[in-house]
Amino acid sequence: xxxxxxxxxxxxxxxxxxxxxxxxFTDSAIYNLQWFRQDPGKGLTSLLLIQSSQRExxxxxxxxxxxxSSGRSTLYIAASQxxxxxxxxxxxxxxQNFVFGPGTRLSVLP
Amino acid sequence: DGGITQSxxxxxxxxxxxxxxxxxxxxxxxxxxxxxxxxxxxxxxxYYSQIxxxxxxxxxxxxxxxxxxxxxxxxLTVTSAQKNPTAFYLCASSMxxNEQFFGPGTRLTVL
Numbered sequence: 001x002x003x004x005x006x007x008x009x010x011x012x013x014x015x016x017x018x019x020x021x022x023x024x025f026t027d028s029a030i031y032n033l034q035w036f037r038q039d040p041g042k043g044l045t046s047l048l049l050i051q052s053s054q055r056e057x058x059x060x061x062x063x064x065x066x067x068x069s070s071g072r073s074t075l076y077i078a079a080s081q082x083x084x085x086x087x088x089x090x091x092x093x094x095x096q097n098f099v100f101g102p103g104t105r106l107s108v109l110p
Numbered sequence: 111d112g113g114i115t116q117s118x119x120x121x122x123x124x125x126x127x128x129x130x131x132x133x134x135x136x137x138x139x140x141x142x143x144x145x146x147x148x149x150x151x152x153x154x155x156x157y158y159s160q161i162x163x164x165x166x167x168x169x170x171x172x173x174x175x176x177x178x179x180x181x182x183x184x185x186l187t188v189t190s191a192q193k194n195p196t197a198f199y200l201c202a203s204s205m206x207x208n209e210q211f212f213g214p215g216t217r218l219t220v221l
Binding site: 043045046 | 116145151152198208212214
């Protein structure tokens with residue numbers, strides 16, 4: 001069974017710090033990997049999508065990388081801000097549907 | 111203004127009652143998905159549909175039913191057979207198997 005794990009489960013950092021969130025998956029036959037942000041009580045907002053043929057994607061202060069051989073993806077957030085506080089989820093796509101990790105809850109302290 | 115809408119935002123169900131959650135998209139996406147999210151947990155797939163008039167069970171389909179009569183609509187019915195339906199329900203769509211877009215969710219509570 002495909003599994004997706006995320007480490008750490010929760011993270012608290014002071015404003016301005018750079019940080020890395022980790023996502024691991026068990027099957028290297030990946031189609032794509034997507035990172036999302038979820039605010040409390042809300043739906044998911046897509047942040048970055050990495051296709052299996054790509055190694056990384058960037059959007060503003062966010063950079064996501066994909067290493068299929070090791071079954072890992074990382075989300076790098078530069079110069080964190082209090083508005084970045086949310087839960088971040090990764091999802092592994094296999095070409096049919098998606099398997100989600102449990103998320104990392106991020107708090108950025110002013 | 112393209113996107114995915116879900117209604118209602120909050121829904122209350124009595125024991126033994128069936129309820130239907132609405133999901134509509136105007137993104138012209140072929141694929142649509144229903145997920146359930148419990149507190150502190152990731153999303154679990156209930157049903158998905160890759161094309162009109164076709165759908166497949168996900169990991170936790172028992173006690174749920176769906177239909178896909180129109181490309182833009184994918185309603186989810188929570189039946190009385192679902193013994194623990196209190197959760198946050200999220201609908202998503204994608205073109206092919208690429209980037210997923212989500213609706214705002216429906217919070218279902220059993221009274």
